[in-house]
Amino acid sequence: MHLPFVKMHGLGNDFVVIDAYRRDVRLNSAQVRFLADRRFGIGCDQVLLVEKPTQNGVDFRYRIFNADGGEVEQCGNGARCFARFVRDEGLTTKDTIVVETASGVITLYVEANGEVRVNMGAPRFEPQQIPFTADAEADKYPLEVGGEPLAIGAVSMGNPHAVLRVEDIATAEVERLGPLLESHPRFPHRVNVGFMQIVDRRHIRLRVFERGAGETLACGTGACAAVAVGRRWGELDDTVRVDLPGGSLTIHWDGGNQPLWMTGPATRVFQGEIEL
Structure with a gap:
């Protein structure tokens, strides 16, 4: 399989971002580890998958995989890169983007200066x-x-x-x-x-x-x-x-x-x- 990707970073926290919105992409943990490998693959801290949402009122689904192949719930730097990616790729023209993650729905705001403001939700201390x-x-x-x-x-x-x-x-x-x-x-x-x-x-x-x-x-x-x-x-x-x-x-x-x-x-x- 030939897989297109975009390499991005938020303050040096780097990502391989993959469009699974317009094509069917399913990665196993070994493939994620290969993509993240800085010597034999592309190299990144996390692999991000951009997918179609599974619920109403949401623009996209966003999945995050750590370099060890495990899927995790949330990534703030990745969320900002996600917003930049879907705009660069023409998947949306919105300045306010509602995104489904494994930990819930978050909202991303693309500012006029190109920075991204993210509603990260309330902290949970329990x-x-x-x-x-x-x-x-x-x-x-x-x-x-x-x-x-x-x-x-x-x-x-x-x-x-x-x-x-x-x-x-x-x-x-x-x-x-x-x-x-x-x-x-x-x-x-x-x-x-x-x-x-x-x-x-x-x-x-x-x-x-x-x-x-x-x-x-x-x-x-x-x-x-x-x-x-x-x-x-x-x-x-x-x-x-x-x-x-x-x-x-x-x-x-x-x-x-x-x-x-x-x-x-x-x-x-x-x-x-x-x-x-």
Whole structure:
């Protein structure tokens, strides 16, 4: 099978995007791993499939596969690239795009400057909804990792996140603690891990170790999770600039059951065709 694709990225978090809207495309986990392989395939953090919706009132269905071949629920940087893709490919001319994902329906807004604003939905802190094993919901949870006691925040942004505050992301032990937290038994579906440095109430720096992908240059849901947790801790304002290794996102949250809003760029790199 000769498969057309487009390579895209959101702040360096990179994607292979495939049009499964106009043609029938079904990928198994081995094919996803091949596409994501940076030596033998195309290379990416995630593979995105653009499909026809399965429910009324929705423009598209959007599926996300991590580099390890597993399907996941949500990806903020991927959502922005998705919006840019469907407009570039002529699949829609809308500035407001309603998209079905595995974690629910999200709405994407293409701004006049080309950036994409995404309604990421409300954060979910209840342990069973993350999912996370805990006796009761709390702002912080003690967690033993590699024999070391840590305190984390836990939240779902459609996918599970653990947030750990650090003094300096440059010296944070991402390579050591990331895999240990990702596969911690209290997160039965594994977890994305954010290492957050608070600069001031409107500015944080963040590194994210993504479930099934390792550390990435940017993570949209990770940025939302960090701001949600920081707000819950009373240490951040409602609008926060999040500096990631690949660039910056703006996250806004009014708190409570209100949705988080993420604004940032989406970049088309190249297109091609690969044989599967």
